[in-house]
Amino acid sequence: MPAEIRADWATKDFYQVLGVPKTATQAEIKKAYRKLARENHPDSNPGDSRKHDTFKSVAEAYDVVGDPERRKAYDDYRTQVATGPFPGGFGGGGGGFRPPGGFDISDVIRGHAGGFGDVFGDFFGGAGAGSQRPGQSARARPIRGSDVETSATIGFTDSVEGVTISLRLTSDSPCPECKGTGGKPGTKPHICTTCEGAGFVVSGVGGAFSLNETCPTCHGRQLVYDESCPVCHGSGRGTSARSIQARIPAGVRDGQRIRIKGKGGAGENGGPAGDLFVTVKVAPHRLFGRKDDNLTIDVPISFDEAALGADVKIPTLGGAPVTLKIPAGTPNGRTFRVRGRGAKKKDGTNGDLLATVQVQVPAVLNERAREAVAAYRAATEGSTLRSNLFEQASS
Structure with missing residues (x-):
């Protein structure tokens, strides 16, 4: 199925929004x-409406140009808007484009029952919105369902290993009484006189260029009824509550936005459903942390283990323990890398586990320990540990 074309793409530069x-x-x-x-996420900028709006704009831009198929449709559409379907494009004098022969582009659009769809043909992915011909029965065009946004909080372990969660969604859907037509059941439709069955009307977007917008009378359905649906009052829309199972992939990060195709609002007249966007929030772990695709852990060790060296057993997330070989003379804060015990990467491999040792100083010593430390102090008397401290301070 060709990528959907949206009229507002003509006035939006998604590359500029993303700064590329x-x-x-x-x-x-x-x-x-x-x-x-990351810079504009609402969770990191509570109360900052400007950054919230920027986050929405960035998400919308990436939703289009981040998908190769939609990006191509977007680029082709904006090129067509800039050049127009006739020599010289839509630009020109203040009176709008008027090709040889003395007719206006709006006359061309109005003169086709299919509107823009018949003028541009395959560019919009097939026949126009109202591509009926004289003698054909009125038939409303398919309309894609709306996208749905939600969020879900999962555990740290689930974010690393992946998990299937249940989501309760409330979304826009066709009215259950009129099945999305907007008319009272039992009444017959007729072609909308406002848009002449095209489903849209022509309006200016700046300069001399005109663009199609959804018809305010039929709401893009091309058809109207003498009596409106008593439930939705002619809108054709209602709300639906449903539960779905969503798979959160292994390695998902806190704040990551996942797109689940076809799980958004239901379409109309056989149109495809919209998409579901889930913003994932990851609960912190008491022991493990995360840095990119690596997991982190702080490992306490004693002074003698750091000084003399030791084999220290540590846990891993969801796996068997591993042993760190601490060499003699290990300083506080040194990080050891355990290969393949981190989070799942996009290529299917795993990151690493980064274990940072923290040398612990005992708050209380028993008699034997105190004697041993005193003996160590005596044995290292005259140490040059701080010999150049004052020299560096005065230089």
Whole structure:
């Protein structure tokens, strides 16, 4: 199925929103989106409406140009908008585009029962919204369902290993009484006279260029009824509550936005369902942390283990314990890497476990321990540990 074209794409530069050139690779687009999403995420900027709006704009831009198929449709559409379907495009004098022959582009659009869909044909993915011809029965065009946003909180272990969760959703859906037509059941439809069955009306978006917008009378359905549905009052829309099972992939990060295709609002007249976007929040773990695709852990060790060396057994997340070989003379804060015991990466491999040792100083010593430490002090008397401290302070 061809990518959906939206009229508002004509006035939105998604590359500028993400701060990348039009020639950017998909990897560069993803990197820019992640950076801006982190900087402007509502959870990190509570009460900052400007950053909240920026986050929404960034998410919308990435939803389009982050998908290769939708990006191509977006680029083609904006190129067509800039050049127009006739020589010279839609630009020109203040009176709007008027090709040879003395007719206006709006006349062309109005003169086709299918509107823009017949003028541009395959560019919009097939026949126009109202592609009926004289003698054909009225038939409403399919309308894609709305996208749905929700959030879910999962445990730290589930974020590393992946989990299937149950989500309770309330979304826009066709009215159960009229099945989305907007008319009273039992009444017959007729073609909307406002848009002449096209499903849209022509309006200006700036300068001399005109663009189609959803018809305010039939709401894009092309058909109207003499009597409106008593339940939805002609809107054709209602709400539905449902539960779905959603798979959260292994390795998901806190704040990551996951797109689940086809799980959004139901479409109309056989149109496809919208998508579901789930923002995942990961609960912290009491022991483990995370840094990129690596897990982290702080490991307490004693002074003698740091000084003399030791084999220290530590836990891993969801796996068997491993043994760290602490060499003699290990300083406080040194980090050891355990390969393959981190979070799942996109390529299917695992990150590492980063174990940082923390040398512990006992608050209380028994008599034998005190004597041993005193003997150590005596044995190391005259140490040059702080010999150049004052020299460096005065230099």
